[in-house]
Amino acid sequence: MTDFEIAGKYVSVVSEILNELPVGSTVAWLGQKHPSVGEDKFLYDSIMSGVNNELKHDFYDLNNEESGNSFKWDVHSEWKIKGYDLVLGMRILYLCDSREALLENLKNISSSNDRVVFDFMTGNPALINGKETFIKRNNSQTILPFFPELYDGEYSVQPNHSDQVVLSEDMNKSGIEMQNIMTFRDTIKRRFYTICEVSCDA
Numbered sequence: 001m002t003d004f005e006i007a008g009k010y011v012s013v014v015s016e017i018l019n020e021l022p023v024g025s026t027v028a029w030l031g032q033k034h035p036s037v038g039e040d041k042f043l044y045d046s047i048m049s050g051v052n053n054e055l056k057h058d059f060y061d062l063n064n065e066e067s068g069n070s071f072k073w074d075v076h077s078e079w080k081i082k083g084y085d086l087v088l089g090m091r092i093l094y095l096c097d098s099r100e101a102l103l104e105n106l107k108n109i110s111s112s113n114d115r116v117v118f119d120f121m122t123g124n125p126a127l128i129n130g131k132e133t134f135i136k137r138n139n140s141q142t143i144l145p146f147f148p149e150l151y152d153g154e155y156s157v158q159p160n161h162s163d164q165v166v167l168s169e170d171m172n173k174s175g176i177e178m179q180n181i182m183t184f185r186d187t188i189k190r191r192f193y194t195i196c197e198v199s200c201d202a
């Protein structure tokens with residue numbers, strides 16, 4: 001259910017970004033199995049159904065074979081993705097478990113590629129001391145992006161380790177500029193999603 005709702009929102013912006021690229025541009029999809037595998041491609045297919053542009057696509061995923069435009073890649077590693085006109089990482093950063101490692105990777109990737117677009121998802125909302133607070137369930141150590149300046153209303157965040165919360169100030173301090181493309185909240189799990197372009201001001 002959430003997938004359908006999210007896909008509609010993502011498609012509206014990501015297909016347009018792809019359509020606006022010059023013909024022949026190179027695109028790296030991070031956290032995306034090669035479409036020929038036929039798995040985890042609902043969002044990819046939804047995005048691509050709105051694209052009518054000749055582009056060259058490469059796919060990077062932990063569960064990919066190394067062959068042709070399919071590459072094995074681990075989000076927990078030091079990312080070595082260079083020279084693309086666009087890097088797209090949809091629904092992959094939620095697996096990261098260190099703000100510092102993520103910021104280092106975002107900084108490097110945005111200085112070695114032309115455009116870089118990722119999405120960031122808050123944790124799950126819980127009512128703590130009367131305030132809607134974003135947390136990770138089951139003591140999950142994965143990152144907690146929290147951009148309250150983009151959300152309507154008053155919220156809090158409660159991490160379970162010191163390298164977990166990612167604020168826009170953290171990005172700025174690392175020399176990363178975030179250009180917000182879109183923020184929305186889903187109606188089922190009530191998480192906020194932010195799709196944004198990141199660039200490096202160094």
Ligand SMILES: C[S@@+](CC[C@H](N)C(=O)[O-])C[C@H]1O[C@@H](n2cnc3c(N)ncnc32)[C@H](O)[C@@H]1O
Nearest residue numbers: 031032033040043061062063073074075090091
């Ligand atoms: C939620 S799916 C997202 C797929 C696609 N990007 C989308 O939005 O529909 C997560 C993807 O991450 C991949 N994955 C899981 N662990 C990974 C890791 N450590 N490094 C890179 N990719 C990973 C999975 O194989 C899967 O394709």
